[in-house]
Amino acid sequence: MNLNDEWMRRDLASVWHPCTQMKDHETLPMVPIRRGKGAWLEDFEGKHYLDIVSSWWVNVFGHANPRINARIKSQLDELEHVILSGFTHQPVIELSERLERLAPAGLGHCFYADNGSSAIEVALKMSYHYWQNVGRPEKRRFLTITNGYHGETLGALSVGDVAIFTETYRSLLLDVIKVPAPDGFGLPRDQWIGQARVRFAEMEVALERHAHELSAVIVEPLIQCAGGMRMYPPEYLAWLREACDRHGVHLIFDEIAVGFGRTGTLFACEQAGITPDFLCLSKALTGGYLPLSVVLTTDAVYGAFYDDYETLRAFLHSHSYTGNPLACAAALATLDIFEQDDVIANNRGKAALMGELAAPLRAHPQVGDVRQTGMVVAIEMVRHKASLTPYDYRERRGLRVFRHAMSRGVMLRPLGNVIYWMPPYVVTPEELQLVAEVTQEGIDLATRG
Numbered sequence: 001m002n003l004n005d006e007w008m009r010r011d012l013a014s015v016w017h018p019c020t021q022m023k024d025h026e027t028l029p030m031v032p033i034r035r036g037k038g039a040w041l042e043d044f045e046g047k048h049y050l051d052i053v054s055s056w057w058v059n060v061f062g063h064a065n066p067r068i069n070a071r072i073k074s075q076l077d078e079l080e081h082v083i084l085s086g087f088t089h090q091p092v093i094e095l096s097e098r099l100e101r102l103a104p105a106g107l108g109h110c111f112y113a114d115n116g117s118s119a120i121e122v123a124l125k126m127s128y129h130y131w132q133n134v135g136r137p138e139k140r141r142f143l144t145i146t147n148g149y150h151g152e153t154l155g156a157l158s159v160g161d162v163a164i165f166t167e168t169y170r171s172l173l174l175d176v177i178k179v180p181a182p183d184g185f186g187l188p189r190d191q192w193i194g195q196a197r198v199r200f201a202e203m204e205v206a207l208e209r210h211a212h213e214l215s216a217v218i219v220e221p222l223i224q225c226a227g228g229m230r231m232y233p234p235e236y237l238a239w240l241r242e243a244c245d246r247h248g249v250h251l252i253f254d255e256i257a258v259g260f261g262r263t264g265t266l267f268a269c270e271q272a273g274i275t276p277d278f279l280c281l282s283k284a285l286t287g288g289y290l291p292l293s294v295v296l297t298t299d300a301v302y303g304a305f306y307d308d309y310e311t312l313r314a315f316l317h318s319h320s321y322t323g324n325p326l327a328c329a330a331a332l333a334t335l336d337i338f339e340q341d342d343v344i345a346n347n348r349g350k351a352a353l354m355g356e357l358a359a360p361l362r363a364h365p366q367v368g369d370v371r372q373t374g375m376v377v378a379i380e381m382v383r384h385k386a387s388l389t390p391y392d393y394r395e396r397r398g399l400r401v402f403r404h405a406m407s408r409g410v411m412l413r414p415l416g417n418v419i420y421w422m423p424p425y426v427v428t429p430e431e432l433q434l435v436a437e438v439t440q441e442g443i444d445l446a447t448r449g
């Protein structure tokens with residue numbers, strides 16, 4: 001028995017994997033990873049895989065990055081963890097100062113949690129609690145756009161709209177108002193804004209009708225990632241900011257997946273030139289090393305909780321590992337790399353190359369849409385190109401692409417019929433070339449018959 005098989009056998013006896021039908025592994029090999037270096041992962045038989053999905057969108061500067069490793073190691077010898085209520089530490093202070101400097105103006109207060117879903121819970125609870133603290137308890141509902149994803153805990157699921165994740169739990173979820181997403185699926189880029197404008201009219205109507213009972217609007221800015229990398233233009237976000245201000249409703253940006261350079265700017269909200277009331281960050285925050293999330297918010301929100309103890313206005317939310325020093329150290333090292341290597345500027349060339357490499361796929365008879373925003377390219381396979389009719393999910397076409405890509409040493413992991421490239425920023429032009437070839441082959445194979 002080879003080593004991969006041996007680890008897989010032991011794994012299946014005791015590990016229950018996330019987001020997985022475990023029975024699939026009767027026929028689908030599990031891939032035990034022994035180590036990683038840069039954009040590559042290596043299994044126990046010495047086979048290498050290019051991590052083109054950034055290990056679920058978290059990794060930006062490669063595996064075993066020497067600079068991040070060194071920072072974590074030196075922090076480890078100082079302080080691994082301490083309670084963050086009544087106590088503090090250097091990495092969390094420095095990280096908060098830096099995030100405040102980097103985020104759009106006005107977001108001066110950082111509240112930490114240890115994963116993306118928890119950051120969403122924090123933002124929802126803070127917004128809701130804010131309205132109680134200012135004497136408007138009737139403002140208790142949330143509004144979002146369809147096809148969004150904000151995580152798996154019940155509050156985060158409630159404001160999400162990807163059916164495979166939410167439907168089973170429907171009766172447990174909050175009653176959230178949803179309006180149609182503004183994405184430009186199937187349209188050339190120059191028509192995205194027109195589509196967004198049409199959709200925004202529906203957002204306006206919903207805001208008008210519900211403002212009196214609304215706490216906040218929550219969206220994933222520019223790219224709805226788990227919803228199949230659907231994309232929309234920044235103008236929608238600017239209109240949304242103006243409308244939320246006019247109607248007295250908070251605006252929550254979930255930049256958990258798109259923050260830290262994915263969309264071409266450090267934060268997606270920069271492209272709209274606006275500041276949300278809550279900015280949720282996680283995933284690439286620590287370079288993909290350690291679990292950490294943060295919600296940045298305004299003086300106005302912070303101030304509504306700041307009062308004498310007896311008023312019971314404090315935000316009493318906490319998690320055991322809130323603001324963990326090792327995770328904060330990884331985040332500081334990650335921000336150093338962004339700064340020292342001028343990453344956002346250097347990514348422009350890579351993003352342009354990704355666009356060039358993906359362009360020929362537009363002509364494929366079973367490809368309905370090829371879209372890009374910054375360092376994310378998505379290619380959507382369809383049954384009928386003209387009508388954009390999707391393949392039935394039961395055909396598992398994406399899985400066929402996955403199998404082929406893995407055989408070629410590329411870890412492409414489609415979302416249903418959507419193949420996407422979301423590489424760590426250390427990816428090279430040659431590696432992108434390989435990904436493009438393997439994608440073309442994979443689509444040819446997966447759409448045959």
Ligand SMILES: *Cc1c(COP(=O)(O)O)cnc(C)c1O
Pocket residue numbers: 115116117118120149150151152220225226254255256257258282283
């Ligand atoms: C991944 C993700 C989350 C949830 O983060 P977890 O750390 O997996 O809980 C929330 N929102 C978006 C947009 C995400 O992509």
